[in-house]
Amino acid sequence: MDFDFTEKEEAFRKDVRAWLEANVPDDLRGKAFASSRADVDEVRRLRAWQKTMWEAGYVGMSWPKEFGGRGAPLTEQIILFQEMARAESPQFVNRGGLSMLGPTLMKYGTPAQQTRHLQKVLTADELWCQGFSEPNAGSDLANLQTRGVLDGEHFVINGQKVWTSMAHVADWCFLLVRTNPDAPRHKGISFLLVDMKTPGITIRPLRQLTGEAEFNEVFFDNVRVARDNLVGTLHEGWAVAITTLAYERDLLTFIRHIALRNALHRFVRLVKERRRGGDPLVRQKVAALWIGEQALQMNAYRSLTKILRGGEPGPEGSTSKLFWSQLDSDLALAATEVIGPYAQIAEGSEWAPDDGQWEFYELLARASGIRAGTTEILKNILGERVLGLPKD
Numbered sequence: 001m002d003f004d005f006t007e008k009e010e011a012f013r014k015d016v017r018a019w020l021e022a023n024v025p026d027d028l029r030g031k032a033f034a035s036s037r038a039d040v041d042e043v044r045r046l047r048a049w050q051k052t053m054w055e056a057g058y059v060g061m062s063w064p065k066e067f068g069g070r071g072a073p074l075t076e077q078i079i080l081f082q083e084m085a086r087a088e089s090p091q092f093v094n095r096g097g098l099s100m101l102g103p104t105l106m107k108y109g110t111p112a113q114q115t116r117h118l119q120k121v122l123t124a125d126e127l128w129c130q131g132f133s134e135p136n137a138g139s140d141l142a143n144l145q146t147r148g149v150l151d152g153e154h155f156v157i158n159g160q161k162v163w164t165s166m167a168h169v170a171d172w173c174f175l176l177v178r179t180n181p182d183a184p185r186h187k188g189i190s191f192l193l194v195d196m197k198t199p200g201i202t203i204r205p206l207r208q209l210t211g212e213a214e215f216n217e218v219f220f221d222n223v224r225v226a227r228d229n230l231v232g233t234l235h236e237g238w239a240v241a242i243t244t245l246a247y248e249r250d251l252l253t254f255i256r257h258i259a260l261r262n263a264l265h266r267f268v269r270l271v272k273e274r275r276r277g278g279d280p281l282v283r284q285k286v287a288a289l290w291i292g293e294q295a296l297q298m299n300a301y302r303s304l305t306k307i308l309r310g311g312e313p314g315p316e317g318s319t320s321k322l323f324w325s326q327l328d329s330d331l332a333l334a335a336t337e338v339i340g341p342y343a344q345i346a347e348g349s350e351w352a353p354d355d356g357q358w359e360f361y362e363l364l365a366r367a368s369g370i371r372a373g374t375t376e377i378l379k380n381i382l383g384e385r386v387l388g389l390p391k392d
């Protein structure tokens with residue numbers, strides 16, 4: 001692989017850089033590695049920012065033109081992410097829509113579903129949440145119990161989801177329900193698109209370690225969903241969900257990379273400001289984190305190349321997620337050690353370094369090894385499906 005960019009690509013970089021410098025809103029710049037998705041007002045601003053980026057042609061760059069993207073080459077997508085990190089731009093707020101639902105609908109959606117939803121995913125006019133996990137179905141997702149019963153041209157849904165990020169601000173949810181309870185576990189599941197304003201849906205926020213309530217419990221009480229909103233074949237939603245999860249581990253990690261790279265740059269700045277650059281232990285940490293970030297980027301290039309050449313993310317995408325979560329936690333901890341006790345001070349206090357973002361980041365990083373597949377589950381996947389070891 002040739003890592004040098006061509007003149008044309010460097011010209012593109014120059015354009016993006018200038019555009020970002022002129023357009024990243026001041027109230028979002030620098031919130032890059034710890035922007036809130038619980039605060040409704042901040043979500044509104046993040047939404048407007050994604051729309052501005054879309055209008056400038058920078059969202060869904062690698063999506064085919066027929067789906068509202070630009071059909072741009074992989075290199076331009078990579079340059080865009082690098083420049084977003086450099087400009088301290090927040091990540092795209094509609095992450096679930098862009099990195100999970102979008103690719104899933106392109107593969108399994110009907111033309112009507114694609115026309116109805118894809119463009120609004122790009123513009124963030126419709127935010128999406130992921131309704132997969134349940135109280136007894138997290139790592140063991142195939143155990144899900146929320147029922148979807150066909151009644152004429154509608155599914156009637158009853159049950160409960162949990163840990164649903166952004167459900168409180170989402171317009172739509174991609175939901176897994178059990179449509180055939182008599183079939184083997186993986187065979188009776190269907191994948192539905194659900195309007196969050198449908199009567200019978202109750203959302204209860206769950207407070208997290210960060211103090212925020214970014215995820216929720218979602219209850220379904222006789223919620224009627226038109227059959228047209230079934231994605232893929234009835235009872236065969238597991239295959240659709242596996243595609244969604246693979247994209248989550250792969251593309252989402254790539255998008256989150258913007259935040260990680262940002263945090264790393266901030267960390268280096270912090271070390272300099274606090275005159276800790278002469279400390280050999282701190283220097284070693286900076287070097288190890290920097291090398292880790294570069295390795296993660298190279299691995300992401302490999303996965304993205306495969307996807308954009310028409311392939312699909314495979315179990316090897318789990319390496320990116322696994323490594324990213326480790327790096328994210330290491331970085332948060334290293335920053336906490338450099339800052340010392342002040343790292344615990346939250347936003348709102350004049351004593352909080354970087355307006356409390358490090359405190360928020362350190363607490364949020366605890367979730368990195370849980371969301372999108374826990375560390376243990378990813379190791380199982382790698383052991384069994386990549387290395388060919390016996391099943392656990």
Ligand SMILES: Cc1cc2nc3c(=O)[nH]c(=O)nc-3n(C[C@H](O)[C@H](O)[C@H](O)COP(=O)(O)OP(=O)(O)OC[C@H]3O[C@@H](n4cnc5c(N)ncnc54)[C@H](O)[C@@H]3O)c2cc1C
Nearest residue numbers: 130131132133138139163164165367370371372374376377
């Ligand atoms: C910040 C955050 C946001 C989230 N957002 C969403 C969302 O938007 N939508 C959604 O659907 N879900 C979401 N989740 C849920 C997430 O997908 C689950 O938490 C995750 O899949 C783990 O499931 P669980 O919490 O039920 O834990 P469990 O599956 O009960 O696991 C508990 C522990 O046991 C270990 N374990 C379980 N099975 C095995 C095994 N076979 N071998 C070895 N160890 C095992 C796990 O690694 C873990 O350490 C989110 C989670 C977090 C933390």
